[in-house]
Amino acid sequence: MLLYSGKYLRVLKKDHWEYVERTHSNEAVVILAVTEDKKVILTEQFRIPVGKDVIELPAGLLGDPGSVPGEAKEEAARRELLEETGYEAEEMELIASGPPSAGLSSEIALFYGASGLKKVGKGGGVESENILVHEVPLKEVEGWLQGMEAQGKLVDPKVYAGLYWIREK
Secondary structure (H helix, E strand, O other), X not given: OEEEEOOOEEEEEEOOEEEEEEOOOOEEEEEEEEOOOOEEEEEEEEEOOOOEEEEXXXXXXXXXXXXXXXXXXXXXXXXXXXXXXXXXXXEEEEEEEEOOXXXXXXXXXXXXXXXXXXXXXXXXXXXXXXXXXXXEEHHHHHHHHHHHHHOOOEEOHHHHHHHHHHHHO
16 A cells, blocks of 8 residues: 655555665665776765765665666666766676665665776766765775774664675785
8 A cells, every 4th residue: 555655656555564676666776886997986975864974885775766768777776886886897798686684675786896996987877966986905894994983973784784795806
């Protein structure tokens, strides 16, 4: 049963469970990007729901308003990486997929590994976004993340999942 419908989200109820669904797509791409010199590409942006800056992996929605209709998932990952970080990837490989918050949302996150990176732009996102790009040496990333938390920033847990995959390669 539909409880609420807005421009980007719907709130639904099925049996006793209330959950959120996006109006345009229920899939998002998350990109694990490491440069040739072993720097992890992370993003930072203010997130209104938590009221803080959040350190994240580059990511974005499939079927986002303004995206190319019928865009392939891999191409969406390439587009988001370029928009948010200014990097192009020679290779983009699907690593895993699953629900990032199965108790709240119907969203499925598709994790892509990006390699053969080349910096071709400044990144920062699209008009409505104000994304900072961080290039953090893989050897120093845990301490760097702790430092960000000490500054009052939040770290998306997908970053830690991504680091696991990055290190397994």
